Structures are given as C-alpha cells and as structure tokens.
Amino acid sequence: xxxxxxxxxxxxxxxxxxxxxxxxxxxxxxxxxxxxxxxxxxxxxxxxxxxxxxxxxxxxxxxxxxxxxxxxxxxxxxxxxxxxxxxxxxxxxxxxxxxxxxxxxxxxxxxxxxxxxxxxxxxxxxxxxxxxxxxxxxxxxxxxxxxxxxxxxxxxxxxxxxxxxxxxxxxxxxxxxxxxxxxxxxxxxxxxxxxxxxxxxxxxxxxxxxxxxxxxxxxxxxxxxxxxxxxxxxxxxxxxxxxxxxxxxxxxxxxxxxxxxxxxxxxxxxxxxxxxxxxxxxxxxxxxxxxxxxxxxxxxxxxxxxxxxxxxxxxxxxxxxxxxxxxxxxxxxxxxxxxxxxx
Amino acid sequence: xxxxxxxxxxxxxxxxxxxxxxxxxxxxxxxxxxxxxxxxxxxxxxxxxxxxxxxxxxxxxxxxxxxxxxxxxxxxxxxxxxxxxxxxxxxxxxxxxxxxxxxxxxxxxxxxxxxxxxxxxxxxxxxxxxxxxxxxxxxxxxxxxxxxxxxxxxxxxxxxxxxxxxxxxxxxxxxxxxxxxxxxxxxxxxxxxxxxxxxxxxxxxxxxxxxxxxxxxxxxxxxxxxxxxxxxxxxxxxxxxxxxxxxxxxxxxxxxxxxxxxxxxxxxxxxxxxxxxxxxxxxxxxxxxxxxxxxxxxxxxxxxxxxxxxxxxxxxxxxxxxxxxxxxxxxxxxxxxxxxxxxxxxxxxxxxxxxxxxxxxxxxxxxxxxxxxxxxxxxxxxxxxxxxxxxxxxxxxxxxxxxxxxxxxxxxxxxxxxxxxxxxxxxxxxxxxxxxxxxxxxxxxxxxxxxxxxxxxxxxxxxxxxxxxxxxxxxxxxxxxxxxxxxxxxxxxxxxxxxxxxxxxxxxxxxxxxxxxxxxxxxxxxxxxxxxxxxxxxxx
Numbered sequence: 030x031x032x033x034x035x036x037x038x039x040x041x042x043x044x045x046x047x048x049x050x051x052x053x054x055x056x057x058x059x060x061x062x063x064x065x066x067x068x069x070x071x072x073x074x075x076x077x078x079x080x081x082x083x084x085x086x087x088x089x090x091x092x093x094x095x096x097x098x099x100x101x102x103x104x105x106x107x108x109x110x111x112x113x114x115x116x117x118x119x120x121x122x123x124x125x126x127x128x129x130x131x132x133x134x135x136x137x138x139x140x141x142x143x144x145x146x147x148x149x150x151x152x153x154x155x156x157x158x159x160x161x162x163x164x165x166x167x168x169x170x171x172x173x174x175x176x177x178x179x180x181x182x183x184x185x186x187x188x189x190x191x192x193x194x195x196x197x198x199x200x201x202x203x204x205x206x207x208x209x210x211x212x213x214x215x216x217x218x219x220x221x222x223x224x225x226x227x228x229x230x231x232x233x234x235x236x237x238x239x240x241x242x243x244x245x246x247x248x249x250x251x252x253x254x255x256x257x258x259x260x261x262x263x264x265x266x267x268x269x270x271x272x273x274x275x276x277x278x279x280x281x282x283x284x285x286x287x288x289x290x291x292x293x294x295x296x297x298x299x300x301x302x303x304x305x306x307x308x309x310x311x312x313x314x315x316x317x318x319x320x321x322x323x324x325x326x327x328x329x330x331x332x333x334x335x336x337x338x339x340x341x342x343x344x345x346x347x348x349x350x351x352x353x354x355x356x357x358x359x360x361x362x363x364x365x366x367x368x369x370x371x372x
Numbered sequence: 373x374x375x376x377x378x379x380x381x382x383x384x385x386x387x388x389x390x391x392x393x394x395x396x397x398x399x400x401x402x403x404x405x406x407x408x409x410x411x412x413x414x415x416x417x418x419x420x421x422x423x424x425x426x427x428x429x430x431x432x433x434x435x436x437x438x439x440x441x442x443x444x445x446x447x448x449x450x451x452x453x454x455x456x457x458x459x460x461x462x463x464x465x466x467x468x469x470x471x472x473x474x475x476x477x478x479x480x481x482x483x484x485x486x487x488x489x490x491x492x493x494x495x496x497x498x499x500x501x502x503x504x505x506x507x508x509x510x511x512x513x514x515x516x517x518x519x520x521x522x523x524x525x526x527x528x529x530x531x532x533x534x535x536x537x538x539x540x541x542x543x544x545x546x547x548x549x550x551x552x553x554x555x556x557x558x559x560x561x562x563x564x565x566x567x568x569x570x571x572x573x574x575x576x577x578x579x580x581x582x583x584x585x586x587x588x589x590x591x592x593x594x595x596x597x598x599x600x601x602x603x604x605x606x607x608x609x610x611x612x613x614x615x616x617x618x619x620x621x622x623x624x625x626x627x628x629x630x631x632x633x634x635x636x637x638x639x640x641x642x643x644x645x646x647x648x649x650x651x652x653x654x655x656x657x658x659x660x661x662x663x664x665x666x667x668x669x670x671x672x673x674x675x676x677x678x679x680x681x682x683x684x685x686x687x688x689x690x691x692x693x694x695x696x697x698x699x700x701x702x703x704x705x706x707x708x709x710x711x712x713x714x715x716x717x718x719x720x721x722x723x724x725x726x727x728x729x730x731x732x733x734x735x736x737x738x739x740x741x742x743x744x745x746x747x748x749x750x751x752x753x754x755x756x757x758x759x760x761x762x763x764x765x766x767x768x769x770x771x772x773x774x775x776x777x778x779x780x781x782x783x784x785x786x787x788x789x790x791x792x793x794x795x796x797x798x799x800x801x802x803x804x805x806x807x808x809x810x811x812x813x814x815x816x817x818x819x820x821x822x823x824x825x826x827x828x829x830x831x832x833x834x835x836x837x838x839x840x841x842x843x844x845x846x847x848x849x850x851x852x853x854x855x856x857x858x859x860x861x862x863x864x865x866x867x868x869x870x871x872x873x874x875x876x877x878x879x880x881x882x883x884x885x886x887x888x889x890x891x892x893x894x895x896x897x898x899x900x901x902x903x904x905x906x907x908x909x910x911x912x
Contacts, residue, residue, distance in 0.1 A: 178439055179447045179460040279866075299460065300451050301384070302837045302847055305524070308809035311385055322464075345446045353440060 042119075042137055042144045042168065043337075045361050050146065050170065054139040055119030057086070059146045062364040069121065071148025072132035073098055073213060076365045086116070088123040090159070091131025093243045094213065110159065113138075126150035127161030128317050129214035130244055136164050144168040145331065149365075151316065152323040153185050157214075157221040157249050161327075169333035172365070174318040174341035175296050182296070182320045189222045192313055195292065200268040205286045209275045209309065210294040212237050214317045216272050217244045217251060219294065223270070224252035232257045232266065234273035234282065257285075278309075296320075329354070340365040375403060376411055376475040377508040383525050387808040392525055396533035405557040406476035412563070413555035415523050415530045422519030423486055424494065426454035429518055432495055433458040436465065436502065452837040452847055455514030455521075459507055467506040479555070483516055524808075526886055528763070538564035543762045546578045550621075573614040576621040577647060577692050577700065578762045582752060582769035586896050589733050589753065589772060597756050599704060600728040600736060601689055602748040603771050605662050606653035607669075607882055611635065611686055611722075613642040614696075620686070622652070622882065631668050633679070635686045638721030645696030646714065649760075650688035650725065659747045666881060688715060689725040689752075692760060700760040704768075707760065743774045750774045777897055778855040778877050779889040784810055786832045787843045797832045797844065798825055800876070802854050804867075806891040813867035813894060814854055819876025828879075848885040853877040859897050869894055 040053050048063025057067040060077040068082040073094035078087070080099045087095055089107035096105060108114060110133065113122040118140075123133035128149040135146045145166040152161050182188075192208070199206045210216050216237050223231060230253045233241060241254060257271060266286055277283065278291065293309040296316030304312035319327060328336055328350060336358035338346045343360035350358035382395040396415065400408045434444050439461065451457040482501075486494055498517065502510055515521035531549060535542040548563050585592075592598060608623035618639035620629045629636055632652060642648075654660035654668070664682040671678055691711035692700055699707055708727075715724050728751060730736035736751070743750045750773035758768035781802035788797055799817050803810035820828065828850070836844040855877040862870035869891075880887075 177447050177450055178437070178443060178464065179451060179457060181460070181463045300837075301456055302452055305384070308387060308807075310387060342446070342450075345443060349440070349443060 039140070042139045042142055043146070043170070049363070052116075052119050052137055052139070055116040055121065055137070057116050057119075057121075059135055059137075060148065060365070067116070069116075069135055070095065071126065071135060071146065072129055074129070074149065077148060086121070088131045088133040090247060091133065093246050094129075094131055094240065097239050097243050110162075124162045124164050125159035127152065127155060127158060130158045130217065130247055130249060132158065134162075134164055136166070142167050144170070145333075146170040147172055147327075149174070149318055150327075151319050152327065153182060155185070155218050155221075155317070156225060157217045157244060157251070163327070163330050165332050167333060168335040168337070169328060169331045170337045170339060170361075171324060171328060171346070172318060172340055173324065173338040173343040173346040173360075175316060175320055176324050176338070176342040176346035178321045180296060180299055180316075180320045181322060182299075182314060182316060185222070185315060188313055188315045189219075189226070192219070192292070192294070193223075193226070195290070195311055195313075196270050199290045202290075203267050203288070205266040205269055205271060205289040207271045207273060207283075207286065207289045207291045208294055209273055209278055209291065212274045213240045215294055215315070217241060217249065218315075218317065219272065220244075220251040220254065221249060224250055227252070229270070230255050232260070232269055232271040234271070234277050236274045236277070237272055257282075325349070325354075328356070328358075337361045339363040373475050373478045373509055373512065374470065374472055375399065376407070377512050379411065380512060380523060381508060383523055389526075389529055392529050393533045393536065396525075396530065397537050400533065400537050404474065404476070405560045406480075407474050409553075409557055409560035410475050410479050410555045412530070412534070412553060412560060414521055415525060416527060416549060416553060417522065418553070418555075419521060420483075420516060420519050422517075423483065424498070424517040426518050426520075428491075429454055429458055429498075429514060432499060433461055436499055437461050449836055450838070452835050453520075455518055456511055458514050459511035462502055462510055463507060465503060468504050470505045470509055478513075479516075483513075486517075534563060540564070540566075543578070546762055547575075550576050550578055573617065574612060574619040574621075574627070576610040576612055576619070577649075577698075577760075579608065579610070579623055579649070580761045580769060581764040582771040583764060583766045584893070584896075585753065585770040585772040589736070592753065592770070595730065595733055595736065599708065599754045599756055600730065600739075601725050601752045601754070602728060602743070602746065603750045603752045603773060604651040604653055604659065604687060604725065605747065605749050606651040606659075606665060606687075609650060609652045609686065610692070611639055611642075611648040611650065611688070613639050613646045614644055616644065618642070620652070628652075628669070631674060632684050632686075633674075634721040635684060638686070638719040641719060641722075642714070643695065645693060647691070647693035648686070648688040648711070648715075649690035649692055650686055653685050653687055654682050655685035655687075656683050661747070662878060666879075670881065685721055685723060687723050687725045690760060702759065703757040704754050704760075705756045740772060740774060776855045776877075777859060777871075778853050779804060779894060779897075780851050780880055780883055780887060781814070781854045782810055782848045782885045782888045783828075783846060783850040783852060784812055784848065785843050785845050786828075796825060797829045800852075802852060802874075803848075804889050804891050804894055810848055811867045811891050813865065813869055813891070814856065814871050814874040816852075816854055816874045816876050819852075819855075820879065824879055851880040851883040851885055851888050853880055859894070861898060867891060867894070869898060 044051050048058055048065050049061030050059040057069050058065045059069045060071055061068050062079060064081040066083045068085050070078040070085055070087045073091055078095050085103055085105040087107060089109045092105055092107040108123050110123055110125055113120050120138040122136045124136055126132040126134045126148050128151055132148060137144045143166040145164045147170060149172050150161055196206045220231060233254050233256055235258050238256060244251060291309045292311040292313055294313045294315050296318060297303045298312030299314045334357055336350055336356050338360045340363055347358040347360045350356040379395055379399045383392050430444055434441055448457045501513060531542050531545045535545045553559055610621045612619040618636045620632055620635055622628050654664035667678055667682045668684060688711060691707045691714060694710055712724055728739055730739055740751050753770040753772055755768040781804050783800055784803045785801035786797040787799040801812050802814050803812045832844060832846055835846050837847055838845045854874055856871035856874040859871050
C-alpha cells in the first residue's frame, strides 16, 4: 500500500482553477478573478482585489485601500504582517512585498510545504510602503511584468533627481509640470519622495485624491497636496507640479493649463518606442515592479525549487529559470495585468 | 559624442518644434565645424552604409552579457530595434563616464576606419568602446554602426536652425542643403557662408509642392489665369544636366540616376545647365500602373527583364534652370514655353506633360472625370503668372484629384486575420500625424495583393514593438495610401473622424512616415466633403 501522504499523491498546495489560484487544503483562492467564497488578496490594485467575493483576507495595512476601492461594507479581515493564522488545514501569513502600501506576499504552509505567492513586488526602496521581505519557500509564484533583461532600473533616487531637475527647468520657463502616473502606488511614491526633499505643495487631479487620503490615513508622510479643481483657473499653475492619471492626458481637464510640459512615469518608459508613441514630453523610468536582475535574484534567494511565473514575460522568465538555473519553473495563465501600458 | 548624444536626446524627447530648433542652433554654435558637419549629415536624414550587421551586433552583445540567444531575441521583439536592445542589455556591464571625444573624432578616426578591419578586430574594438561609454552613447554608437541612425526631426526644422545660425533666408539654406551634403567642415562652412560660390553640379532645387484643392475650382477665379495639366501617378523627380553629366533626383532627395538608365540616356541630349521638374513614370506608349515603377525602385539589381517589363519615361512640366540660369522667379507660362522649346524633338525617354485645355471650369471638371480612365490621379492647376516657390505654399499650385478621397497614412497596429488569412497579419490600423503624434483613424483589411500581404506580415513580425493580445504595434515606418468613399465627424473615434469603406490604395514605399498626412488635412476633407457624404448613411 502506498502511503496516502507521499508527496506524489498529495494534492498540491496550490492549483490553478478557472477562478484563479486555489489552495485546496485551506479552501481559499489567492487574488481570484472569478467570484469565490474566500479570497486572500495581495494588494489593492484592481486586477488583484476584485469585487464580489463573499469574504476577503488581506494585510492590515492594505485594508483602507481595498475598502475604498471595493466598498466599506465588504467582509475584509485584516492581518498584521508576519502573523500566521489558519484557514482550514493551511497556515497563512502576509509579508511585505514593497509594491504599494499594504501590498503583501502570501505565505501558505500545508503539511510542512511552504508556498509564497508574491503578488506584485519590488526590491527598490520606496518611502511610501514597507520594504520587501524575503520569505524562504519550496514553491514561489512570481510576477514577471518586466522579466526581460532589457528592463533594469536605475536607482530610484537618481530618477527622482531627474524628475526634480525637469521640474526646475519648467519653473524657469514658467511652465506647468504635469506628471501622469498610476493613481495607486506611483503617485504616492512620488509624493513621499518629493515630501522628503522639498517643502512645496503638489497639485492633484481629482482621481488621485482618495488614494492619497488612504495613504495619509495609514500614516505615510507625503508632500502637502492641493486639488487642481479647488483652484481658480487663470494662471495659477505656472511653475507648479501636478499629478494626474494617464487618462487625463487626452481629456478637457488639460485645457486649464497654459503651456504645460508633460511626463509619464512608468517602467515602460525604458523603451524609446514606448516613450515616443505616447507623445509625452518626457518619460521617467520608475516602476513598482521588480526588474530583471531583481526577479532572478529573488527567485534564487527564496530557495524555491518550483516556480510559477505570472503575467508579463512569464514564458521568458520560466524558460530562463529552467534552462539557465535548473529550476522547475513554468508560466501560468492569469488575468493579472501588472503595470498596464495603455496609459 | 556626448554633446551630440545630448542633442539627440533633446530632439527625441520634445515634441515642440521651437525647442528642437533652439537645441540645434545651440549645438551648432557650441561645437567645431567638423562636428557640426557630421551632425548636419545625420540631421538631414543621410545614413552611413552599414558597417556591422544587426545580427553580428546581437551576437557580440550576447557574448558580452552571457545571455542565451533566445532571450536576446525575446528582448529584441519587445524593443523592435537592435541598436537599442543591445544598448539596454549592455547596462548589465555597468556604465562608464566616457571621455569627451567629439563626434567627428568618433566618425573620422574610429567608426569609418572600422570598415577595413577584420571581423575579429571589429569585435574587439566595438566591445572595448561599449565598455568605455554610457547608455546613451552606446545606443548612438550601435545606431551608427548598423547604419540605422535617424534623428526624428523634420528637414524643415534643420533648415530653420541653420538659417537662424547663419542669418540666411530659409529658402537659400534649403537649396544649399538639397542633394547629399558632405560631412566635411568645408561643406558646413559653405552652407553658412554669405555666398557659397556655386556648389556641386548635382544639386537640385527644392521642390515646389501643390496643395490639395478642397474648395470648388470656380473660387480660383478665371480659368484663363490657370494652366491645367494631368496629375501623374508616378514619382516626382528633378532631372539635372550640368557639365556633361545627368542626375535624377526623386522628391525624397534620393539620387535615383542608376535606376533609370533610359532617362539618363535621353538627358544626354540636353544642354549643360538644364534642370527639369517632372514625373518619373512607367511608360509604354502610354502611362503604366505605378506598381510597375515600384519594381524599378524596389529591385536590388536592375536586370534586363525589369528594364523590359517596366520601361520608364520622364515627363517634364517645369524648367527650373536653362543655360545655367535659375529661372524660378520667371512666370509659370514663361517657364512653360521655354520648357517646350528645350524639349522639342527630345528622345523617347523624355517628354513634356501636355496642357489640358478646356473652355471653362465646367468643361475642365468633365475632363477631370476622365482621369481614372487615363491612369492619372486628376488635374494640376498652376497659376499662369506664379514663380516656382519652395515647399508647400498654398495659392499657386493645386492638385485637383478625382475621388475617392485618400490620404497617406502610417501603419501603427496590425492584427491577424481569420480564415484564409489566419496567422497572417492582414488587419491594419492606420494613423495620421497630429503635431508629432500618430492618431489612428482607420482600419483597412483589403487592398494589398497576396505577395505584399506576406511581405508586410514578415515585416510586422520582425518589428513588433508591443503585443496587446492579438494586436501588435509596429514602429512608424510603413506608409500607405488609404482611400475611402466618405468622411464624417465621429465622437466615438479617437481621431474624431470616421471614414467610409477605407482600403489600401497602395503601399507607398517611396514615402517616409514623416511624409504622411496630418489630422488637420483629414479635417479639411471633412469640411469640403460634408455635402458629398451627407446622404450616405452610417459610417464605418
């Protein structure tokens, strides 16, 4: 008779179902896209925390963001980083992913086997969220948004220097600096970086206000901000710095600015064709996702023998880890979008 | 090369024409004329012959970074440009603070001498350069080595910058820049000199370009004030004969002399100091389809069979220089009479584009309706007493094309078709310019023949910039004439415009993306075609 607990016959810790990654031992999904009874969510971005689940488990720090996005009435149980709890036969804990405020890697332990679902993550320092924590594991589910060797980030501090130099130049020319970026994460990272260096207010497009409030509620230090819509129209914005979501670029909202200089802040700006196609004056390369060296390093440091790669260049990363690093790695099809490039 | 890399970055990163001009002027003022000459060479769109193939460059990068080849290929697919892919990958080596060697030192003493070196020496040299440069300069170096270097700046802006620098009229600079400026300090000195003392024999004049006629022709006044000619479906060209030699220039300022031996032979009968403006056409007794002409440009080698199947002729419609004297200030009808005299009894490869004579505008409109049957695009209307001007100046030269409406547009996205065309990229999205941005305005699924579809499919696969599910974006490189039956305002479309029955009229290999039409010209069509399309119902 075979031992029913032999690894060969044991159910895997995680399975891919039509609703997303599923943990049979705990009876829960991680960042599911179908509607499920219990969703463990890594962070508040809309491709990871979706509406309609009966119950949510997430990080305590991420609760404010998820509730602002999905409604205050959702059943959300917040857990401090590092505190393990049981769901069914699985031991679950959240660990900082360094992606956005409250973003977490999910550690799942079943019968001594440990899997970590990274969600989105980065290793680069970011004053607006808790730094990434390395969690050793047997199996690692990693994002692969920028998993090609052309994606290699300069130090964030250097990019911020470039952004501020551009702002200075625009001040000299009496132009408004309008920076387009994602409403959750990048905007607050910029505000935290600017707040740490300058004592000048930053103006915000209305779509950013709620998430900026969520960060302040969680105690993150940001530059002082004012809503663009509260200002008299005239020449109020000459020399000022304005943050807006990418969708505002082509809207009538832009008309209030005379002679603006525009920039897009994203990892995609690393490629010249991407910069040129969008028609922004400048592209700054700053991402909340791991670059190529960091994704390879992280996989190696976790000690994982099995690796599942999701979204972006999952195929390339998995093949590289298989052929060049001898790991059991494969891509899985998910509906995660990573850093969207359709700004 | 640092300064030039900075200039390149500035030109690349701003969409404001004023800022581009200022950046060029500042560069020209700051550097020695040897550097300025090389910069000008590249700014005017000239290229070095390829020194190193893209494949070789990738191979060296692979060795330098230790990456597997398939991963370099994947990276290339995401970037769509070898020089850039390699520069991005080389970041793994760290970046140096490069010595401040000038562009001309790089060009004259390093890059050009590489041509004679052995493969091994080339590799050793290039890898050593990579290690000594930063990212921007590596990119530039790679571009120069692979012969793919182009700066995204319109020639008109370069002309403005030089004119500003030298305090000259833009028209003078424009003329001096015609042809193929040499990357030498002497050329640059002549370019900005008060008087350049006559330049090289091959130099053509800047083309005078017609504007599309959008209002009714009666608004032009009396027909007697105008000369009408057929608008030929060929390649605009200038035939220059000076000191015993003939030069044939296309409107893209490419010297195409070798492509058309029969025209050059015919030009041997012209007197020295003669410059004709006209159309290069495929011709046997009468005009032949444009596609035949493309064979003459497209084929790598011009063999006897191509010459036989696609015979060419130059049909002149203007005389810009006679007996070595610039005639551009003379009136259109005077130039015309002299043209007819100069070409009387010319050999078969050379002819005069005939005038189209009509009793009144209505009569002329009827003649225009014949255009398609004659294999021409419509009529040209030229004011009898107008001089020959520079560039596209509205007022004196009009092109009065027959329907359908069409614009030259740039391919921006492609999607695989279905059925017979499954796995082939056959559904194309086209865009026109708005300032320096391409705005998509139409999708077209038909108009190319099977061999063109296969060729374009291969190009799309090799040049994919990004994939959005089944849709691929490609760099702005391929220009197509997109024809359509009607045009209407549409808030549902990003361009604000919807066109009816768009299809590809032809692949304009002879045009560069910068030559494509603008959203403004589409909107102009909107105004003038409101009447025509009012009752045609729902648009695509």
